[in-house]
Amino acid sequence: MPRPRSPLLSRRLIVEQALAIIDADGLEELSTRRLARDLAVRAPSLYNHFATKEEILDAAANEIIAGVDLSMFGREPWPVALTQFARAYRAALVAHPKAVPLIVRGPARRPAALRLAETVFGALVDAGWPRRDATSIGAAMRYFVAGSALGSFALGFEADARLYAEEYPHLVDAHRLREHQREVDERAFGLGLESMVAGLVRRFAALNRA
């Protein structure tokens, strides 16, 4: 098949299909050959739209971050906005759990990720936080959200009860964590998030007393 009348591919089509493959079968299964096959072309054609596979992954990561709701900043008091943001951030990552390793690399030059950083940092500074603390809070949020979305805590344990029974007495019920995976992970995220924000509120008050 020589050059077609109208392009068979586009950056948008490629990114969409890449995300679909990642969501369905994981990052390891995303190969240029597989991606091309699902788009009904040959692998080298992809290189007319992206210089490397890396660029395709970068575009997919930007797409995910672009979906994070940031509208609470400037509309809610900072502790409320921060909590809502963390939940929205986590929701976006959990919607594509197999793509999380991509996002953890940082904003780099991805527009959506830079806009997110700008918004969160700006809102905290506007609320009265020192710039240095605002940076720390933004970073801490990313640590916690990314860590929670990267890998389930509950799924890290085997379903085999005998594994724990003898040697790990406190973990006698650990084999049941998998059954309640969603609930266990969301409860842990909620507890950690609320605790961290409560601690920040205390610190903010102490800061303004001084």
Place this chain on the structure above:
Amino acid sequence: MPRPRSPLLSRRLIVEQALAIIDADGLEELSTRRLARDLAVRAPSLYNHFATKEEILDAAANEIIAGVDLSMFGREPWPVALTQFARAYRAALVAHPKAVPLIVRGPARRPAALRLAETVFGALVDAGWPRRDATSIGAAMRYFVAGSALGSFALGFEADARLYAEEYPHLVDAHRLREHQREVDERAFGLGLESMVAGLVRRFAALNRA
């Protein structure tokens, strides 16, 4: 070279070299060929000691977790112990930052990781935390520590000042984050950790008042 008099390889040697390669050049560079070359053997020889490459990675992950100090539990009040543990946990992961994706998978059947879970969970329950909350706290700690060790916040930003100047006014100084990477990331971890523990102390007090 036929069969040598004494074995050239051992599980310990292989795991040590694997960690050295990961630390030096990253997970992607760890191939069986590279690993074998650095050990002065041929790649297939590795399969006499490990069934798959996956098993080698698993053993490396266990080695890292085995280095986490847990002695503070049962010796310090739980808020102090939890804080010290989180710092020790992070230190172990930061010593092998490129191996963090391995550890985030959870304890599975790795003895050192199971011992860690057993110790942390047991200490919290012994201190008076409900089992469900103790699970959440253990999970939240893992989220935060893994997220912080997985990828630097500071290094996620480019050193190019022009990237931020026009479109992201609040990020005018973001290009300098890289210069102070260690300090920025450690300060953020400390702020998040102290805030979370402070919030947990509050919650614990409320729990015991009820």
Place this chain on the structure above:
DNA sequence: GTCTATACGCGGATAGAC
């Protein structure tokens, strides 16, 4: 029972025809 030699299939990427 440990290592060597060798082969297979698949990965990312490039050159050049059309």
Place this chain on the structure above:
DNA sequence: GTCTATCCGCGTATAGAC
């Protein structure tokens, strides 16, 4: 702008020397 052909390196698997 997509194709064919091709390169190199990866993990895996098996046969056989000793």
